[in-house]
Amino acid sequence: MNLPWLTLLVALPLGGALLTLLVPKEKESALRGITILSTLATLVLSVALLFKFQPAAAGFQFEEKLSWIPQINVWYHLGADGISMPLIFLTALLSFVAAVASASIKERLKEYFFLYQLLVAGMMGTFLALDLFLFYLFWELVLVPMYFLIGIWGGPRREYAAIKFFLYTLAGSVFMLLAILTCYFSSTPHSFSIPGLVQGGFALGPAARWWVFLGFFLAFAIKVPIFPFHTWLPDAHVEAPTPISVLLAGVLLKMGGYGFLRISFPLLPQVAVEFSLVLAALGMINIVYGALVAMAQTDFKKLVAYSSVSHMGFVLLGLSALTMSGFNGAMLEMFNHGMITGGMFLLVGMLYDRAHTRALSDFGGLGAKIPVYGGWLIFFSMASLGLPGLSGFVGEFLSLLGCFPTHPALTAVSVIGLVFGAAVFLLMIQKVLLGPLHPKWAGLSDINKREIFTLVPLAIFVLWVGLWPKTVMGWQTPALSALLYRLGGNLGW
């Protein structure tokens, strides 16, 4: 069948959002049902596409190209390749999981689920768009619902966190807009098409290319986030409600890394190579600084948020490597981080729902009281600190391995970050699960089936990728090697 598959990936959540508007706000189960069904349908479709997807084929697959605004050569152009496929699947899976986990949301459900599905559509579109104009629209479409989702359903400091997130990301995107417009006006004929610009190129001097690269870099750096643009992240992650934290950490951060691979690197290969050292240094800072700051946190959720900063450092390190292992590691780290940190945020949320506190010093000895929870927490913590056999290890190892020949000294320092990272999670486990049980937690109940149901799919992929990373690497390697070839990187390593 030749249906517009990729459009459906966006249209399903978008249609769900519109349908939500028609449901009276008192019908809470219908509202929940629509969202769970629309995200489940998206997930099923994305899995089906993964089976249809042919990694070895060159170029984009399932392409859809329609003229949208012919006057300015804007196309509705969607397509998927090995770089976007894993992220599309990740988005679909986390959207479904977080929709199920949205059971913890109790008020203003109609608005919540409308915005939630709008957010999912925006994220999907960002990974699918092959026209810079369309890409920018989807990129910004993510911002607005996220602002409301944090601002309305967030924690005590939600207003501050929401506007900070909004302003930071918008500041990045306006510079991306200027970069996009510069590309557009310097290409003949004027074009927004990403593959078109990659092939056709554009008439810009070396200095102007640097500025364009920096424009894109700023937008992506804020999204990743790269030190020193990370300060919105702890606020937004901590204040957001649990399902939204999952999507923020699991998907939104990947939009930055994806941007590098889809736009910055292929469009401006020369600058990307020259920029590699800066990127590696920033990656190293992210890894070490993120881990150290995470270690100092007293708030459970903030600890996980800062550990994300550390993990995204590995993505940057892998990208800066310009080697096959490095690129593979960066992509894998994005995929794995989504699964692992998604799980971590779910676990933090489950504990908070019961204890109504996230202060690490309040806990202790919970391992004996709620053993099932303890088991899951240990599993995801081990994955997060990079235990071999679980997925976190593979991505980090490949990133470090790939980056070593390119930037040996920076890689060496980054390895130390791994130790700090391990310390973060081991100390956390000690504070939460071990030690004497505080009497006020005597009535704490263990996690229920629905909560386990949200964790199982993530755990499956944590194990699967940890033991057999070839599955995901098989999807992404051909596309990454094509990109690396264009960059003139080390294909053999």
Place this chain on the structure above:
Amino acid sequence: MTDLSSIFPELILAAGGMILLILPFLRSGRLLGLITLALLIAAFDAGLLPALKTPGAAATYSFSGMLVQDRFSQFFQAAILLSSALAVLSVMGYAREKVRSRREFYSLLLFATAGLLLVVRARHLALIYLSIELISVLSYLLVGFNKRDEFAIEGALKYFLFGALSTGAMLYGITLVYGLTGRMDLAGLAGLAKTAVTMPGLTVAAVLLLSAGLAFKLALAPFHMWAPDAYEGASTPVASFISMGPKLAAFALLARLFLLGIPAAAAGWPLLFGGLAVVSMTIGNLAALGQTNVKRMLAYSSIAHAGTMAIGIAVATPFGLAAVMYYGLAYLLMNAAAFAGVIAVANLSGREDLGAFAGLSRREPAMAFMITIAFLSLAGIPPLAGFFGKMWIFGAALQAGAVGLAVIGAVNSVISLYYYARVIKAMYIEPAATPARLPRSRSLRLALALCAAGLFLLGLWQGPWLDLTARSLPLTPKAGDLPWR
């Protein structure tokens, strides 16, 4: 006779205004509003519809070349009529007893609209001056319409004093132009290229005085001081009106006088407008950050928007002007919607500060949604028209190599998000101040819905609008001037 028929729309409006004044038996404010709307539509039908039906029609001149009717003026006339119609809808929804004598109010609005229609097609400096005076005097009256309101009187007085100064400056500029070139028609402005060499001081003085006069009308910083007080003092529909029609007309005039008239090389006015744009955007946005009165905030926001649009004039390219025209349409819709929102909230609470918006989303979800659309568009969030207006302005700046202007504009649009988001935050995040429902006003809802739909339409279905601006350009663009065909 052909001369008279060429100003048929203006005549309809002026005559309609007179009739509204002298007909004593019309007491229903609603009926008066509908008649005013009908007159505006009639003016559109009579003046613009025939012209729109004949594409590619050449410009026609009347009154010995003092008036021109070309696609450029038709574009602005249509926009001005639309803005007046939206203002009328706002007045109809303005439930407070503040507007006592609606009859006079509507007739003033009609006269002012006639003046606006005239000014965008004037080709003679004296006529331009006269129409500007007509609009200005009527605007002072409208602002100070509530003679028992101290704020209204203060605002009107400030507006009048600054306005008198600015039209005085403009008149002085006109006399200098006449003295230098010996001509008062716009074609004669080209002569300034010669005098710029022979008498540079006087030429620069003439250009500065002319632009100062127009900058006052546009409320470009540093000539903006009257705007916040006038907006705050005026009744909200009036604030809405003076923020739209006169501004669009002033931009049309700016294009005719500077882009098409005075040679750029002669007096360096692109640099001047670049400076005005930067100062206006920055001052407007920074001052808006601290405002708690939404009307006052919108006054500063319109200063910032005028600054952004001035970039399109400053780059002095056909693309820049096309971007200004697109932006003008978007600005009209989003500003009208924002002011309609202020009216709707004020009808309930009698207040116009941020606190009055608190919890609106739970009382009136549909209305809060439409107001949110307007404010997001003002902040430049895609896919709304306000975003694309900014995008084309920045694009024009980049195309002309004015990267600095584009970057400053982009940074400013981020700053502006902060205060626009405060209104949205109040509506959605803060708890409701008063649990009562808003009294429903159909005309306000209509205005809001039209604007919100228009913002999406202009944004997502851009092709026709881009074509329209390209067709309406007063100068024929060369291949490659415009990114669109």
